[in-house]
Amino acid sequence: MTEFVTFQGDALARLAELPSDHYDAVITDPPYSSGGTFRSDRQQATGQKYTQTGEKKNPFSDFPGDNRDGRSFLYWMTLVLSETYRVTKNGGTIALFTDWRQLPTVSDALQAAGFVWRGVYVWDKTLAARPRKGYFRQQAEFVVWGSKGPLPAKPDLPALPGLTTCSVNKGGRFHQTGKPVELMKAIVQVCPEGGTVLDPFMGSGSTGVACGELGRKFHGIEYTEHYHEVARERLAETFQ
Numbered sequence: 001m002t003e004f005v006t007f008q009g010d011a012l013a014r015l016a017e018l019p020s021d022h023y024d025a026v027i028t029d030p031p032y033s034s035g036g037t038f039r040s041d042r043q044q045a046t047g048q049k050y051t052q053t054g055e056k057k058n059p060f061s062d063f064p065g066d067n068r069d070g071r072s073f074l075y076w077m078t079l080v081l082s083e084t085y086r087v088t089k090n091g092g093t094i095a096l097f098t099d100w101r102q103l104p105t106v107s108d109a110l111q112a113a114g115f116v117w118r119g120v121y122v123w124d125k126t127l128a129a130r131p132r133k134g135y136f137r138q139q140a141e142f143v144v145w146g147s148k149g150p151l152p153a154k155p156d157l158p159a160l161p162g163l164t165t166c167s168v169n170k171g172g173r174f175h176q177t178g179k180p181v182e183l184m185k186a187i188v189q190v191c192p193e194g195g196t197v198l199d200p201f202m203g204s205g206s207t208g209v210a211c212g213e214l215g216r217k218f219h220g221i222e223y224t225e226h227y228h229e230v231a232r233e234r235l236a237e238t239f240q
């Protein structure tokens with residue numbers, strides 16, 4: 001099966017070229033524009049931001065788009081999600097990664113774009129996650145999810161779990177902030193078998209690899225040439 005298509009370029013520009021009412025699900029992990037309490041933290045290179053104290057610098061390529069302030073992030077995310085809304089089928093789902101700082105902004109943008117907000121899926125990153133002595137570990141990231149209009153009933157399908165527990169390094173790393181394929185396989189099940197998933201910020205293509213392994217078609221967009229190439233290699237291997 002060779003049912004994947006990738007586009008290199010800016011998500012907003014590429015989304016504008018895609019057909020309306022086409023995708024069964026949009027599952028994506030955009031730059032969080034988070035990673036710190038202060039403006040100076042947010043403006044660091046991604047390799048700096050996403051390297052834990054005492055750890056060697058993250059060996060993967062830096063990526064753009066991760067340093068917007070709160071207002072510009074909300075505005076930009078609303079523009080991207082509005083185009084995403086247009087290309088999603090009626091009754092299709094959206095699932096969007098974020099962290100605890102940006103959770104309120106992302107759920108606002110999702111609703112401003114027209115989606116119905118349905119809930120928050122939890123990725124439990126296990127005790128391998130960022131520790132803070134005497135305080136709570138930053139152990140979870142979140143997937144804000146929703147739908148374009150009412151959710152169609154699926155009486156013949158089992159209910160999906162509302163969280164996945166899986167360490168960030170499970171299954172190998174291909175991107176500075178790459179998501180494990182095991183996690184993505186749990187999430188792409190929201191797309192009907194044989195349906196098509198779009199990821200407008202695909203990075204190294206983990207969403208697509210999960211689709212290939214579970215019989216979903218995949219379309220992905222990535223801004224950098226580097227990660228676009230990494231994704232193409234992984235996808236070509238998966239969708240043979």
Ligand SMILES: C[S@@+](CC[C@H](N)C(=O)[O-])C[C@H]1O[C@@H](n2cnc3c(N)ncnc32)[C@H](O)[C@@H]1O
Pocket residue numbers: 009010011012029030031032063064065174175177178179180200201202203204205206207221222223224227
């Ligand atoms: C958080 S990463 C996605 C990682 C991916 N989930 C994986 O497992 O490899 C976000 C990606 O969005 C890309 N990106 C940033 N700005 C973009 C834009 N305007 N359009 C498309 N992609 C963009 C970055 O280069 C980065 O690879």
